[in-house]
Amino acid sequence: MHEFRLLIRLNLKNMLGSLKKKQKKGSLLAGSAGLVLLGLFLAFCMTVNALSTAELYRLAGLPQATLFSGSLYALLITLSMAVMRSGAAQKSSDADLLLSLPISRSVILLAKSAALYLFEAIPLAVFFLPFLIVYCITMSAGMLVVLRGLLVLLLTPLLPVGISYLLSWLFFCLGSRLRNPQHIATAFALVLLVAYLLFVFMVSGNSAAAPDIQSQFRSFPPAAWMMQFIAFGDLSGFVAFLALTVLPFALGVRLSARIFGREMRSFHSQNKTLDFRPHSPLRALLRKESRRYFGSSTYVVNTIFGLVMMVAATAALLIFRSRVLELLAAVPMLSHAAAPLLTAAYSWIVSTVSISAVSVSLEGRSLWLLKSLPVQVRDIFAAKILFNVIIVAPVALVCTVCSACALALPFGDALAVVLATLLAALLIAVVGLCFNLLFPRLDWTDESAVVKRSMSMMLSFFLGGFLVAAMPVGCLLLFAQVRFSLTGSALAVIYLLLSIILWRRLNHAGKRRFAALS
Amino acid sequence: MLQIEHFSKTYDGKRRAVDDLTLHVAAGDLFGFLGANGAGKTTTIKAAVGILPFEEGRILVDGLDVREQPLLAKQRLAYIPDDPQLYDGLSGMEYLNFIADIFRVSQTEREARVRRYADMLELTSRLNDIIGGYSHGMKQKLEIVGALLHQPQLLVLDEPFVGLDPKAAFTLKELMREFCAAGGAIFFSTHVLDVAEKLCNKIAVIKSGHLIACGDIESVKGDQSLEEVFLELIDHA
Incomplete structure (x- = not known):
């Protein structure tokens, strides 16, 4: 216990010390303020959600279902964090x-x-606490309910930590049998991601299809255990939930401790044929970006989520095409809004695939290489932007074309949807690189800190996403009488112009910032 | 080949890492750059290869200003840092192809050079392996092969012998001698004074950012060993 306390204190001091040393006071304050604002915004959204859910379930005579919803959110967030x-x-x-x-x-x-x-507890609190607070206030619940809710909240983060430890151990055991262990990790994480999305679809499908709320409780026992314990103090539910969280954590710690600090056995290639084929410098830079990207499972999984979501959404649209078309025919206003809303949705999804937003940071301590080579900074930037577009554009093109066909959009509207979405992808790639040059982080030891928690990624995700999602909605609201083939095309032109303006800035101010990086 | 004239570098507008440094490395020179930790060696080297921006002084590579014509200057040099941080997701061969593509080395030339240098450093059999699985020494060997791929005129090396096994260190010394005999110039920093004494024809000693000795090795050390002269200079200059 003494060593445990010492290590906790050491880690804390080290973390605070590195923050003080590496961050300028202004950017540290701005970053913290940004994160707090984001947390408050999310908490506000969840509170609104919790209030409407509570009212719905109160009318249905099952107020404790508010806690069930909160628990379900917490578990879904928990699982997504473990998968990521x-x-x-x-x-x-x-x-x-x-x-x-x-x-x-x-x-x-x-x-x-x-x-x-x-790191797991804070987002979980943002998602779960509003439901607990709303339930306690609306039901005038006693202190015991609050304490039981807090106990559940304290236990829940053990689940993602435990699962991620178990997965890391599994990845370590499998990885040492392959040439590039990161590839198996990437494939493994993508399979988990798809499984997770299927699970989320199943949850929402069941929620919509379930004849009564009681049957939903039976469908998702962990959330029901959490609810039963918090609302009624049901001990069997608590024991089951305790086992669900503590056992994977204990097993994960035990197994991960065995591999902690151990280098994965390096794999010796049996292929002795050397490939000397030459390529152009730009293609060489692109190949390097590609190897860097696909060589890091963290990088791939955290940026490709949107593309998986886009394919899933398109597939769902194609499957339920007739129902959607019936709905559009029944509500003419919705029919008119279909093209801009489709553009907004796909553009937002595209904004989550911001590979360029951390591409400079991920050069890390190997940045010296790019800087010492006789290559134009412009070409380095172009390769980073182009790679982002190459990953996003083909999927976005196929998905937008399929969706436009599924919704039977007029040709002009369909073209505008496709163009606006593709150019939004270009704009996001350029914006991401700009943010990364403004907020670079080269001194990382764990790349997931850059991919998940860096300022450039957050800004690109939230500001970039907001920009490209809000613009089509703005078109719909401001120019309701104008066909989307016109406003959407205008939007595409604006995205293109913005991309060109930012590209020019990158080649002046961006170049200077890149030169000053060390 | 390398001219550093009145070069100064200040960090954060306060700490002066290098102050008014002037030195000249001619073609054929094997130039050792010596100094204690934090003396300003790496700062000078990074500025010389165009990685570190600077405001005062001028650095020329084969007559080309590294600030005004950085790409042309970089075409003529190769740099190996003290800490071999490479792209861990690439294989050794992919890394070498990347360097060769940037320098536009033809297929036949790259094949001949990769085979020659990788064989000399006993790296050929591991070139298809991922760099992430390489040891520190293997990464350094890969950097050496990469640095020689485009036949630079100037080699700038920061502590090149750290982490190399004795055989690889011997091969590197042979390569360095061969490179300079063919008309190339080498500017390298080292803490291993025995190596500098045996290998270099010129040395410079830097202390707290100031050049305290520079010239032919014989004229700098006289009858004493380089170690004695170095310690004397560091303690009393």
Whole structure:
């Protein structure tokens, strides 16, 4: 216990010290303020959601179902966080030092997991607490309900931490059998991602189709256990939930402790044929970007989520085409809004695939190489933007064309949807690179810190996403009488112009910033 | 080949890492750059290869200003840093092809050079492996092969012997001698004074950003060993 406390204190001091050392005071404050604002915004949205849910279930005579909804949200968020981190190996730059000290591996890993626990607990609180608070207020619940709710909240983050430890261990065992272990991690994480999306579809499908709320409780026992314990103090529910969270965590810590600090056995290629084919410098840069991207499961999984979502949404649209067309025919206003709303939805999804937003940061300590080579900074930027577009554009093109056909949009509207979405992808790629040059982070030791939590990624995701999603909606609201073939085309031209303006800025101010990076 | 004239570098507008440094590395020179930790060696080297921006002074590579014509200057040089941070997701061969593509080295030339240098450094059998699985020394060997791929005129090396096994260190020394005998110039920093004494024809010693000795090795050390002279300079200059 003494060592555990010492390690926790050490990790905390180290984290605070590195924040003080590496961040300028202004950017640290701006970043913190941005995160707080984002948290408040999400909490506000969840509170509105919780209020409407509570009212619905109160009228149905099952007010405790509010807690069921909150629990379901918490579990879905928890699982998504575990999936997102599944490919990342548990690395630590101080592993050798810690392992040389007389401290057991499990204690070291337990102390390390405290930071992970915090990172999971904060978003979970944002999603779960509004439901608990709304339930307690509307039901005038006592202190015991509040305490039981908080206990559930404290236990829930153990689940994603435990699952991600278990997946890391599995990845370690499988990875050492392959040439590039990251590829198996990427494939593995993508399979999990698809499984997760199927699960979410199943949850929402069941919610819509279930004849009564009681049957939904039976469909998702973990959320029902959480609800039963918080609302009624049901001990059997608590024990089941405790087992669900603590057992994977304990097993995950135990297994991950065995591999902590161990280098994955390096694989020796049996292929002795060397490939000397030459390529142009730009193609060489693109190939490097591609290897960098697909060589990191964390990078792929966290940026490709949108594309998987886009394919899933398009597939759903094609499957339920007749029902959607019936709905559009029944509501003429909706029919008129179909093209701009489709553009807004696809553009927003495209904005989540912001590969360029961390592409400079991920050069990390190998940035010296690009800077020492006789290659124009413009070409480096072009390769990063182009790679982002190459990944997004083909999927976006197929999905928008399929959706436009499924909705039987007029040719002009369909063309505008396709063009606006594709140019939104270009704009997002350029915007992402601009943000990354404004907020670079090169001194990382764990790339998931850059991919998931860097300022450039957040800004690109939220500001870029807001911009490209709000513009088509703005067109719909402001120019309701004008055909979308015109407003959508105008939107595409605006995206193109903005991209050109930002590209020119990149080639002046961006170049200077890149030169100053070290 | 490399002219550094009145070069100064200040970090954060306060700390002066290098102050008014002037030195000249001619073709055929094997020039050792010595100094204690934090003396300003890496700062000078990074500025010389165009990685680190600077405001005062001028650095020329084969007569080309690294600030005004950076691409042309970089075409003529190769740099190997002290810490071999490469792209861990690429295989060794993919990395070498990337470097060769940037320098537009033809297929026949790249094949001949890769085979020659990788064989010398006993790296050929591992070239299809992922760099992430390489040891520190193997990464350094890969950097050396990459640096020689485009036949630069100037090699700038920061602590090139750290992490190399004795055989690879010997091969590198042979390669360095061969490179300079063919008319190339090498500017490298090192803490290994024995190596500098045996290998270099010229040395410079830097202390707290100031050049305290520079010239032919014989004229700098006289009858003493380089180690004695270095310690004397560092303690008393």
